[in-house]
Amino acid sequence: MTMKIKHDDDHTVEVLDEVGMTFMALVTHRLNTALRANGVSASEQRQEICAQFMFGLSYELDAGWFQEGETHFFPKVCFLERAKPxxxxxxxxxxxxxIPNEASSWHEYAHGVVSDYFENDESLVPPIPTGSYQNGNE
Structure with a gap:
């Protein structure tokens, strides 16, 4: 089977920005859950931590790089569709x-995604089904 790669401006703007915001909501939910489990009880404090973290991560994914040896690496999150195993x-x-391209501006959405999450009683609205391997809602 030949893998198809989607990596252009139109696809990034029309599809991946929405997928990226869903991914950011999932990350926000997981970070908020970890903060609660580790004693950060104030919702306002958790929201601020989540907003700072999500903005920083999103900016790194939009424009950041790090150096390993002599090479600069620019991190990107890609999303895969898989065949049934x-x-x-x-x-x-x-x-x-x-694979998002330079048309992506996730950091511009970060604060809005976090605000929406906290305004919806710290829950994913609508619910986002998740899983691992072929199992759902892990």
């Missing part, structure tokens, strides 16, 4: 790789 596989083969 074969009986002896945990994950199916990658069919499509969605």
């Amino acid at each position: 074969q009986p002896d596989e945990n994950l199916g083969e990658v069919e499509v790789a969605h």
Whole structure:
């Protein structure tokens, strides 16, 4: 099977920005859950921590780089679509790789995503199904 790669301005703006905001909401939810579990009880404090973290992470993914040896690496989050796994596989083969390009501006959405999450009683609205391997809602 040949993997298809989607990496252009139109796809980033029309599809991946929305997917990116969903991903940011999931990360915000997981960070908020960890903060609560570790004694940060004030909602306002958790919201501020989540907003600072999400903005910094999103900016790194939009424009940041780090150096390893002599090479500069620019981190990006990509999203994969997979085929149904074969009986002896945990994950199916990658069919499509969605890779945001420079049209992405996740850091511009970060504060809005975090605000929406906290305004919705610290819950994902609408609910976002998740899972690992082929299992749902882990």
